[in-house]
Amino acid sequence: MPCGQPLLLMTITWMALALASPVTSLPEADKGRRKVVHVLEDETGAVIVQTAPGKVVTHRGGSITLPCRYHHEPESADLDRIRIKWTKVSDSLQFEDVFVALGRQQKVFGSYRGRVALENMGPGDASVVIHNITLQDYGRYECEVTNDMEDDTGFVNLDLEGVVFPYHPRMGRYKLNYHEAEAVCRRQDAILASHGQLHKAWLEGLDWCNAGWLEDGSVQYPIAQPREHCGDKDTPPGVRNYGYRHKEDERYDAFCFTSNLNGKVYFLKRFKKVTYAEAAKACLRDGSAIAKVGQLYAAWKIQLLDRCEAGWLEDGSVRYPIVNPRARCGGSHPGVRTLGFPDKKFRLYGVYCFQKNPEKSAARGAHGAGGI
Structure with missing residues (x-):
């Protein structure tokens, strides 16, 4: 590093999150604890940046902080010259711009507009908060901090339940x-x-x-x-x-x-079995829509829906979710049982419906001027 230039280094921190699943939940003492990664120096004095292992975990519809911190020498440097950029990196090394900030100017890109903003937890905080998480947000993110000719980067993995x-x-x-x-x-x-x-x-x-x-x-x-x-x-x-x-x-x-449902899946109680067309109409009359396969799986896994009655789904398949295996309910293991794709005119099954939650106003991220 040339003599006289300001030293910029950035460290990634990660947040230990309390998860809904009992398999992955953390001890009570660790919930919400922020763990900071130490920065070492080698014999030449050059800085080695260590990023935190692990990942941050949330679910569809939730909010999450992608943690990133940096330290700048000298402390009196002009913070308006520090540029923070977040990028999503795919497995095939495709790069998607997410967020960029230069001083007070900020810009959010693409599908992240209205959902991403700086956390602003004090000096050296380059963390961003993503609201209303989608399935497509899953993946690896790069945090890059730049000052004039110097920069450093770190990575955060965002996982979904x-x-x-x-x-x-x-x-x-x-x-x-x-x-x-x-x-x-x-x-x-x-x-x-x-x-x-x-x-x-x-x-x-x-x-x-x-x-x-x-x-x-x-x-x-x-x-x-x-x-x-x-x-x-x-x-x-x-x-x-x-x-x-x-x-x-x-x-x-x-x-x-x-991932997580913005609503609920339920078996529509009827005294008669229905054809596929009758099933779709019955859900509509109940203020819902016929459930999709992914919605039934999410309800089984996350909402613990357990029903030993076969029902039509949107794709024309017939399935039913079992959390607690029992006699005459299709085997000794939990899972979503499938009866395949019967003739849609068969009047042999019930129906699973999906009722969406009322829309809530999403938290809005910051929009800055262009030219960053």
Whole structure:
């Protein structure tokens, strides 16, 4: 570093969050505690920046702080010359601008407009708060702090509480290219899962013998109980990986991910079974919409919906959620049971409806002038 230039360094801090899930909840003493990472110097005096391990965790619809702190020497330097920039970085090294600030000027980009603002917790705080978290916000973020010719960066991983589920449409298995898989997940209130999300689902017991697309363009599937025709019964349990496949020409199923619901899923109580068309109309008359597959999975996983009655869903499939396995409810393990895609004219099933919560005014982020 040239002599006489101000020294800029930035450290990332992370916030220990209290999660809803009992599996991932933190001890009471650690809730809300901010852990600061120490900065070391090597023998030459150059600064080594250490970023915090771990990640911040929230759910769809929530708010979260992406923590970032910096220290500037000398302390009397002009803070209006310090530039803070946040960028989202995908697994394929695509960069998406999120937020930039130079002194009092601030600008928020794209889908983050109205949802992102500086935390402003005092000198050296470059943290931003994201409100009304979406499924697409999941991922890795870069915090860059710059002063004239010097800069430093750190990374924060944003994770979401949620559930991974395998999906194939009515036309059958292995019918989707990558772009079609993206589309079917979106239609079912979900996104394509990441490798990390699928791996976590496997650790929690997900076992599925059909390969599916993931968000990064790879094709994988989780095996908890090795068996023939599922990667060989003599291989250890794990997530089988076909690698990156041709996104247009090759066809597989999809692994989708969804998170917290802005509403509730419920089984519509009726004395008679209904066809698919009658099911959709019944939900509408009840002030709701017929539930999507992702909504039923989220209700099962997060809201602990447990119902031993098969019901129509928006895609024409028939399923039911079981939290507490019991006799005549489809097996000895929790899960969402599926009866496939029956003829829509069958009058054999009930229906699951989704009622959205009333809209709330979202917290608004800061909008600054252009020219940053």
